[in-house]
Amino acid sequence: MITIFGIPSAALFGQLLIGLINGSFYALLSLGLAVIFGMLNIINFAHGAQYMLGAVAAFLLLQWTGIGYWPALVVAPLVVGAFGIVIERTLLQWLYKLDHLYGLLLTFGLALIIEGLGRNYLGSAGLPYTLPDSLRGGQNLGFMFLPNYRAWVIVASAVICFGTWFAIERTRLGAYLRAATENPTLVRAFGINVPVMITLTYGFGVALAAFAGVMAAPIYNVSPQMGSELIIVVFAVVVIGGMGSILGAILTGFGLGIIEGLTKVFYPEASNTVIFVIMAIVLLVRPAGLFGRRA
Amino acid sequence: MLDRTGPLLAVKDLQAWYGESHILHGVSFDVREGEVVTLLGRNGAGKTTTMKSIMGIVGQRAGSVRFEGQELIGKQSNQIARAGIALCPEERGIFASLSVEENLTLPPVVRPGGLTIDQIFELFPNLKERLGSSQGTKLSGGEQQMLAIGRILRTGARLLLLDEPTEGLAPVIIQQIGKTIRALKQQGFTILLVEQNFRFASTVADRYYVMEHGRVIDQFANAELDANIDKLHEYLGV
Ligand SMILES: Nc1ncnc2c1ncn2[C@@H]1O[C@H](COP(=O)(O)OP(=O)(O)OP(=O)(O)O)[C@@H](O)[C@H]1O
Ligand SMILES: [Mg+2]
Numbered sequence: 001m002i003t004i005f006g007i008p009s010a011a012l013f014g015q016l017l018i019g020l021i022n023g024s025f026y027a028l029l030s031l032g033l034a035v036i037f038g039m040l041n042i043i044n045f046a047h048g049a050q051y052m053l054g055a056v057a058a059f060l061l062l063q064w065t066g067i068g069y070w071p072a073l074v075v076a077p078l079v080v081g082a083f084g085i086v087i088e089r090t091l092l093q094w095l096y097k098l099d100h101l102y103g104l105l106l107t108f109g110l111a112l113i114i115e116g117l118g119r120n121y122l123g124s125a126g127l128p129y130t131l132p133d134s135l136r137g138g139q140n141l142g143f144m145f146l147p148n149y150r151a152w153v154i155v156a157s158a159v160i161c162f163g164t165w166f167a168i169e170r171t172r173l174g175a176y177l178r179a180a181t182e183n184p185t186l187v188r189a190f191g192i193n194v195p196v197m198i199t200l201t202y203g204f205g206v207a208l209a210a211f212a213g214v215m216a217a218p219i220y221n222v223s224p225q226m227g228s229e230l231i232i233v234v235f236a237v238v239v240i241g242g243m244g245s246i247l248g249a250i251l252t253g254f255g256l257g258i259i260e261g262l263t264k265v266f267y268p269e270a271s272n273t274v275i276f277v278i279m280a281i282v283l284l285v286r287p288a289g290l291f292g293r294r295a
Numbered sequence: 296m297l298d299r300t301g302p303l304l305a306v307k308d309l310q311a312w313y314g315e316s317h318i319l320h321g322v323s324f325d326v327r328e329g330e331v332v333t334l335l336g337r338n339g340a341g342k343t344t345t346m347k348s349i350m351g352i353v354g355q356r357a358g359s360v361r362f363e364g365q366e367l368i369g370k371q372s373n374q375i376a377r378a379g380i381a382l383c384p385e386e387r388g389i390f391a392s393l394s395v396e397e398n399l400t401l402p403p404v405v406r407p408g409g410l411t412i413d414q415i416f417e418l419f420p421n422l423k424e425r426l427g428s429s430q431g432t433k434l435s436g437g438e439q440q441m442l443a444i445g446r447i448l449r450t451g452a453r454l455l456l457l458d459e460p461t462e463g464l465a466p467v468i469i470q471q472i473g474k475t476i477r478a479l480k481q482q483g484f485t486i487l488l489v490e491q492n493f494r495f496a497s498t499v500a501d502r503y504y505v506m507e508h509g510r511v512i513d514q515f516a517n518a519e520l521d522a523n524i525d526k527l528h529e530y531l532g533v
Contacts, residue, residue, distance in 0.1 A: 172400075179393055181392070182392055186388045188373045189350050190376055190401065192403060193373050
């Protein structure tokens with residue numbers, strides 16, 4: 001048996017893979033949070049619930065209508081994103097001028113309501129979501145076995161993250177977004193409909209969470225509390241990366257997933273807390289986060 | 296209805312508030328097509344607030360702002376921009392997260408007939424050299440001011456609101472901005488200028504309005520400047 005630092009290589013790579021998978025979800029979710037925070041000035045505590053809604057939507061699409069994984073990957077984010085747009089128009093738009101705290105409280109309340117409804121209708125036991133046939137099986141890489149679905153999740157997440165980064169940092173629409181994040185009044189006075197941009201940004205951020213939820217459905221069970229378990233870690237990731245930085249959110253998400261995976265190999269006792277320990281250190285040394293702009 | 300006989304911009308009894316504080320108490324003035332009109336007044340007289348009220352970016356406003364005969368008082372700022380008015384704000388408003396090029400091309404074209412990028416570089420050759428700069432705010436104050444003026448020339452807006460474009464700049468740059476304003480006037484732009492420095496204003500302006508405590512208290516043409524100089528010193532407290 002091949003070993004690295006006294007650890008069997010299969011175990012090492014296995015945990016590295018799990019770390020990358022978790023990192024994929026951290027990155028997708030913290031990216032959505034960063035995009036929403038940048039434009040709306042709101043810390044979207046409902047993000048975990050919206051992620052869960054994505055998974056539930058995929059589950060229900062399959063149960064009720066037989067719509068499978070691939071269409072669900074598009075339909076669920078659209079439906080949940082539209083729900084996000086309704087929330088923004090009816091509730092969030094009144095809070096932008098107030099302290100962050102109000103947005104946080106409102107979205108926290110929303111998360112509790114959505115999860116409560118989920119428990120009421122779905123029960124709290126996890127519901128299994130069957131893997132699409134096209135992504136069953138895996139590859140034997142020699143040093144480890146790589147399930148196809150997990151490879152797909154990592155690649156898809158990396159592509160979506162990069163695409164979002166590109167759209168924001170390198171396109172004209174992205175320039176509008178960045179400018180409106182800095183000075184919405186002036187951007188609007190140039191003739192750009194900033195309120196519509198804000199609404200669509202929230203819809204997009206929510207759709208990203210739902211997309212992550214659909215991808216998570218075949219890996220984790222679909223359950224009402226799947227979002228709240230994950231979102232605590234994601235908020236720690238956001239604090240470490242620094243609010244408002246797109247690239248920071250992506251890199252920190254993947255990086256911390258990997259660190260968490262490696263901790264499971266080398267010091268399993270700390271694997272559940274390592275991210276929070278890093279968060280505490282970062283808060284002490286660089287309160288704005290590793291990639292944060294504001295000092 | 297487009298009213299071609301009246302002034303391009305007609306401001307009547309304009310009132311504005313920031314929250315509870317009532318800042319403009321009935322400002323009235325006109326700007327005719329092709330004119331450069333300057334608002335003078337002490338610090339806090341309400342010049343910037345007048346510009347912002349025309350643009351629709353104060354908390355609350357009342358009265359009448361007619362542009363090309365069209366009433367704008369009930370419109371949102373994005374609609375006002377689309378009507379053909381562009382603002383160069385006092386604080387310049389260059390975006391740190393945008394490159395120089397992105398800053399320059401940010402304001403969308405609202406009408407045909409704006410300057411091309413090359414024509415803008417003819418007015419501001421320095422900008423061309425700094426185009427590759429990754430951050431708009433890394434430019435010098437003068438370059439940022441040129442960028443702030445340059446970017447609104449692309450949009451096709453015919454009325455430019457320039458709020459203290461010479462504030463805090465070196466004399467050579469002030470001269471360049473004066474030259475630019477005269478060139479823009481030649482090209483048919485209509486300009487509403489805010490200035491503290493009436494020596495500078497006298498090199499570009501056709502007419503002046505003097506503001507105090509949120510009201511227009513006097514007006515005169517550039518030819519009458521010398522005759523009014525003592526009064527003006529008093530108004531401006533210089
Ligand atoms: N955002 C704001 N909130 C509350 N009051 C404001 C605000 N902006 C300006 N004011 C007040 O409105 C009045 C007019 O300000 P304004 O900026 O229009 O003056 P100004 O003539 O442009 O002065 P300056 O020459 O210093 O630029 C001042 O008393 C100022 O304190
Ligand atoms: Mg001012």
